[in-house]
Amino acid sequence: SFELTQPPSVSVSPGQTATITCSGDVLSKKYAYWYQQKSGQAPLLVIYEDTKRLSEIPERFSGSRSGTRATLTISGAQVEDDAEYYCYSPDSSGYRGVFGGGTKLTVL
Amino acid sequence: QVQLQESGPGLVKPSETLSLTCTVSGGSINSYHWGWIRQPPGKGLEWIGFFFYIGSTSYNPSLESRVTISIDTSKNQFSLKVVSVTATDTAMYYCARVRPSSSWYDRSPTYYMDVWGKGTTVTVPS
Numbered sequence: 001s002f003e004l005t006q007p008p009s010v011s012v013s014p015g016q017t018a019t020i021t022c023s024g025d026v027l028s029k030k031y032a033y034w035y036q037q038k039s040g041q042a043p044l045l046v047i048y049e050d051t052k053r054l055s056e057i058p059e060r061f062s063g064s065r066s067g068t069r070a071t072l073t074i075s076g077a078q079v080e081d082d083a084e085y086y087c088y089s090p091d092s093s094g095y096r097g098v099f100g101g102g103t104k105l106t107v108l
Numbered sequence: 109q110v111q112l113q114e115s116g117p118g119l120v121k122p123s124e125t126l127s128l129t130c131t132v133s134g135g136s137i138n139s140y141h142w143g144w145i146r147q148p149p150g151k152g153l154e155w156i157g158f159f160f161y162i163g164s165t166s167y168n169p170s171l172e173s174r175v176t177i178s179i180d181t182s183k184n185q186f187s188l189k190v191v192s193v194t195a196t197d198t199a200m201y202y203c204a205r206v207r208p209s210s211s212w213y214d215r216s217p218t219y220y221m222d223v224w225g226k227g228t229t230v231t232v233p234s
Contacts, residue, residue: 029213033220035153042202042224043145043153049209086153090218094211095166097219099145099153 004087004100011106018074020103022087025068032070033088034063036081037102043086047072074105082107110135112203112225119231120197126190126230130203137184141206143221144177144188146199154199158206158219159186195234200227 004024012018022032031050035043047053047063050070060075070089074081087100116128130142144156157167159177167175171190179186190197204221211218 030211030218031209031220037153042226044224045220045222048220048222050212088153088155088220090209090211090220093166094216094218095158096168097155097158099155102152 004089004098006085006087006100006103008101009104009106011108012077014079014107015076018077018081018105018107020072020074020085020087020105022070022072022100023068024089024100026089026092026098027065027068027070029092030089030094032063032065034070034072035086035088035099036083037086038083046085077105077107079107081105110140110205110223112205112223114201114203114225114228116201116228116230118229119233120193122194122232122234123192126188126193126197126232128188128201128203128228128230129185130187130225132184132186132205137179137181137186141208141219142177142179142186143204143206143219145202145204145221145224147202147227148196148199156188160206193232195232198230198232200229202227 034047036046037043050065051063062073084102086102111133113131120126141160143158174191176189203225205223207222209218
């Protein structure tokens with residue numbers, strides 16, 4: 001088995017930059033993906049293949065990876081970004097996946 | 109735009125089989141891969157497994173002995189079965205569309221979920 005480790009919580013004020021990290025050995029060879037889950041809702045893909053963002057996701061969301069650590073950055077976080085964020089990566093085979101434990105982002 | 113909708117019984121007795129269906133609308137089920145993810149109350153996401161359109165599957169090793177994912181192309185649906193359930197299988201269950209990608213390291217195939225259903229709650233009483 002393999003693990004992805006995230007901080008349990010991050011807190012910022014509106015307009016500040018929020019940074020959420022995801023660490024795991026598998027990231028040295030596989031991309032990271034990031035999902036946003038607001039309270040009572042299904043997860044939403046916000047970043048795929050480390051850095052790519054779908055057109056419907058605000059530009060303030062960005063992703064990066066260095067070695068075995070992936071980072072989700074929200075530049076100028078808004079109150080509506082208050083949510084749980086999960087990183088995901090395929091395993092070494094590529095055919096299975098695992099989620100990080102999730103990070104609760106509080107924006108207030 | 110493809111949409112997914114989970115359905116199935118909200119309550120399953122211990123030791124019985126949990127059966128859920130995901131109905132795909134707005135696109136053909138034949139063109140993609142499909143998957144299931146669950147989330148116990150107040151906890152994080154747990155990847156369950158994938159069904160690849162060539163007919164193969166992959167499962168979470170912790171669930172592999174109890175889980176089956178299958179597809180019914182005539183109904184544009186795919187399904188999840190979990191046998192011998194216990195209270196630890198109580199969760200919100202999500203179905204998702206699975207997209208192919210590749211490792212940045214060696215370009216080997218990998219997969220991720222891009223579109224999710226709204227989820228359905230399943231309770232197994234203790």
